[in-house]
Amino acid sequence: GAVVSQHPSWVICKSGTSVKIECRSLDFQATTMFWYRQFPKQSLMLMATSNEGSKATYEQGVEKDKFLINHASLTLSTLTVTSAHPEDSSFYICSARGNGDYEQYFGPGTRLTVT
Amino acid sequence: GQNIDQPTEMTATEGAIVQINCTYQTSGFNGLFWYQQHAGEAPTFLSYNVLDGLEEKGRFSSFLSRSKGYSYLLLKELQMKDSASYLCAATDSNYQLIWGAGTKLIIKP
Numbered sequence: 001g002a003v004v005s006q007h008p009s010w011v012i013c014k015s016g017t018s019v020k021i022e023c024r025s026l027d028f029q030a031t032t033m034f035w036y037r038q039f040p041k042q043s044l045m046l047m048a049t050s051n052e053g054s055k056a057t058y059e060q061g062v063e064k065d066k067f068l069i070n071h072a073s074l075t076l077s078t079l080t081v082t083s084a085h086p087e088d089s090s091f092y093i094c095s096a097r098g099n100g101d102y103e104q105y106f107g108p109g110t111r112l113t114v115t
Numbered sequence: 116g117q118n119i120d121q122p123t124e125m126t127a128t129e130g131a132i133v134q135i136n137c138t139y140q141t142s143g144f145n146g147l148f149w150y151q152q153h154a155g156e157a158p159t160f161l162s163y164n165v166l167d168g169l170e171e172k173g174r175f176s177s178f179l180s181r182s183k184g185y186s187y188l189l190l191k192e193l194q195m196k197d198s199a200s201y202l203c204a205a206t207d208s209n210y211q212l213i214w215g216a217g218t219k220l221i222i223k224p
Contacts, residue, residue: 034212043202043216044158093157102146102210106157 002028004096006107013084013114021079021110023094029074030096034104035067038091050077084114117141119215121203126221127193135188135201135218143208149177149188150202152217158202161188190220198222 003026013019023033032051036044048064050056050071058064068080077096081088091111095104118140127133139147146165150158164170164179164186176189188201203215 044214046212046214049211091155097210102206103148103160103163104212106159109157111155 002096002098002103002105004030004094004105004107006094006110008110009108010111011113013112015085015114016083018080018082019084019112021081021092021094021112023077023079023096023107025075025096025098025105028096028098028105030077031074031099032097033071033077034095034097035069035077035079036093036095038093038109044093047079081112084112086114088112089114117207117213119203119205119213121201121215121218123216124219124221126223127190129193129195129222129224131193132189132191133193133220135190135203135220137186137188137203137215139184139186139203139205139213139215141205141207141213144181144184145206145208145210147177147179147186148202148204148206148212149175149186150204152200152202154199161201193222195222195224 005024007022035047038044047062048056048058050069052074056069071077093109094107097104121137148163149161152158162177169178174191179186200217200219202217204212
């Protein structure tokens with residue numbers, strides 16, 4: 001089956017610093033990648049959708065200058081949380097979809113804690 | 116607007132059967148997913164229905180009625196490990212996933 005990895009699995013950073021999260025499709029080419037955020041006891045919230053080689057499409061209310069998304073290759077997308085604040089602490093999950101595929105394959109998630 | 120509704124929480128007994136309902140309203144519709152999510156983990160795929168009817172996969176079955184905008188996930192022979200959140204998600208005309216808030220299923224001995 002299709003495998004998606006995320007790195008790191010958890011990270012603690014200080015307020016004001018930036019954190020980069022990587023999402024990789026290991027055995028397929030991901031033409032589209034999705035970034036989600038999930039707060040405790042809440043459902044997934046789509047942050048942005050990115051297609052390889054083009055700018056990401058952000059959902060309403062998500063600051064594109066704060067959450068930088070790069071999808072430079074068919075197997076890698078990165079999410080950078082810039083100038084992180086404690087309220088950015090959350091579970092960040094990526095998913096990837098191949099060309100013509102209907103299913104999104106999820107990474108294991110990254111738990112970010114900003115102190 | 117686009118909307119997915121499912122119950123917030125359900126409780127069932129080990130060994131029993133439980134049905135989790137989901138209703139949806141989307142701009143265009145291509146199919147409906149069910150995912151299982153254990154606490155602190157990413158969602159895992161359970162099923163994808165495109166056509167009307169029931170699809171059975173082991174202890175789990177999923178049903179879809181496109182005309183009614185309705186789906187359910189049926190879990191049989193419940194086990195303690197089935198305690199999790201179950202997420203319903205519909206794909207719109209652009210194959211974007213519209214997520215429900217999830218149903219927390221609590222299994223009691």
